Amino acid sequence: xxxxxxDPNRRQMVQRLSEGPASVSELAQPxxxxxxxxxxxxxxxxxxxxxxxQKIGRVRTCQLDAQALxxxxxxxxxxxxxxxxxxxxxxxxxxxxxxVSKEGDGA
Amino acid sequence: xxxxxxDPNRRQMVQRLSEGPASVSELAQPxxxxxxxxxxxxxxxxxxxxxxxQKIGRVRTCQLDAQALxxxxxxxxxxxxxxxxxxxxxxxxxxxxxxVSKEGDGA
DNA sequence: GCGATACTTAAGCGTATGCTTCACCAACCA
DNA sequence: TGGTTGGTGAAGCATACGCTTAAGTATCGC
Numbered sequence: 529x530x531x532x533x534x535d536p537n538r539r540q541m542v543q544r545l546s547e548g549p550a551s552v553s554e555l556a557q558p559x560x561x562x563x564x565x566x567x568x569x570x571x572x573x574x575x576x577x578x579x580x581x582q583k584i585g586r587v588r589t590c591q592l593d594a595q596a597l598x599x600x601x602x603x604x605x606x607x608x609x610x611x612x613x614x615x616x617x618x619x620x621x622x623x624x625x626x627x628v629s630k631e632g633d634g635a
Numbered sequence: 636x637x638x639x640x641x642d643p644n645r646r647q648m649v650q651r652l653s654e655g656p657a658s659v660s661e662l663a664q665p666x667x668x669x670x671x672x673x674x675x676x677x678x679x680x681x682x683x684x685x686x687x688x689q690k691i692g693r694v695r696t697c698q699l700d701a702q703a704l705x706x707x708x709x710x711x712x713x714x715x716x717x718x719x720x721x722x723x724x725x726x727x728x729x730x731x732x733x734x735v736s737k738e739g740d741g742a
Numbered sequence: 743g744c745g746a747t748a749c750t751t752a753a754g755c756g757t758a759t760g761c762t763t764c765a766c767c768a769a770c771c772a
Numbered sequence: 773t774g775g776t777t778g779g780t781g782a783a784g785c786a787t788a789c790g791c792t793t794a795a796g797t798a799t800c801g802c
Contacts, residue, residue: 530637530640530641530646531641533637533641533711534637534638534640534641535789535790537790539637542714543714545718546713546714546715546717546718547717547718547721548721551748551749552748552749553747553748553749561790561791561792562791562792562793563748563749563750564749564750564751564791564792564793564794565790565791565792567749567750567751568789568790568791569790583749585748585798585799585800586747586748586749586797586798586799586800587747587748587749587799588748588749592714592715592718594715594718594719597711597714597715597718598715600711601708601711601712601715604640604704604707604708604711605708606653607649607650607653607699607704608653608699608701608704608705608708610653610654611652611653611654611698611699611701611704612701614653614654614655642759642760644760658778658779659778659779660777660778660779668760668761668762669761669762669763670778670779670780671761671762671763671779671780671781672760672761672762674779674780674781675759675760675761676760679759690779692768692769692770692778693767693768693769693770693777693778693779694769694778694779695778695779743802744801744802745800745801745802746799746800746801746802747798747799747800747801748797748798748799748800749796749797749798749799750795750796750797750798751794751795751796751797752793752794752795752796753792753793753794753795754791754792754793755790755791755792755793756789756790756791756792757788757789757790757791758787758788758789758790759786759787759788759789760785760786760787760788761784761785761786761787762783762784762785762786763782763783763784763785764781764782764783765780765781765782765783766779766780766781766782767778767779767780767781768777768778768779768780769776769777769778769779770775770776770777770778771774771775771776771777772773772774772775772776
């Protein structure tokens with residue numbers, strides 16, 4: 529799923545879809561590539577569960593699946609929270625002293 | 636940055652680091668690959684700003700950068716919120732339509 | 743029916759990614 | 773001092789990825 533979000537074009541597609549549903553060619557329009565390529569990207573997004581699509585007539589309409597986005601968000605959030613909580617428990621002061629203060633000369 | 640999180644091994648490293656700082660070989664231990672490969676993954680994570688490292692003696696110590704995680708989290712969160720808000724508006728709109736139509740024929 | 747539209751599928755191709763090996767340097771320590 | 777530990781860097785290789793072209797299918801509008 530992070531794999532699916534890794535590509536800039538796919539993120540742009542997600543961005544577009546966050547503003548509302550769109551057809552495949554609408555998604556393709558701002559992207560400088562073939563419809564074929566867009567469909568392939570779409571397949572990745574759909575495979576990751578980030579996007580759901582449905583075909584009516586000859587038009588495939590796509591929309592975001594908020595639940596999948598929430599799952600990705602949660603994964604990051606949990607790890608961050610874990611790390612930040614740990615940071616707090618140990619005391620920011622010690623950590624500052626020990627790990628951050630030497631950044632001045634190294635970086 | 637999503638690119639960096641796309642790889643399962645790198646996510647495992649992030650997972651490990653969320654539990655506390657670790658040296659390169661500590662990170663490598665649970666992973667079935669060469670130290671060399673781990674260093675390369677580490678470079679990707681560091682390049683994405685997800686991890687900061689510092690070398691003391693011959694040991695490189697790694698820790699998560701919560702801020703970068705927060706950035707990724709925010710990107711997802713914003714898109715999800717946008718989409719969900721739209722969803723709500725649609726719900727409200729439909730509800731309103733429903734209400735109006737009932738008022739229309741009821742009164 | 744017939745051309746245009748909106749995809750769909752398969753094949754191929756160049757490049758990026760993930761990994762290994764090998765050689766190497768810099769601490770640490772007995 | 774010399775061996776071991778911890779990490780670095782470059783080269784090479786197999787596979788995955790992103791994209792294109794080309795050919796095909798199903799629908800829509802006239």
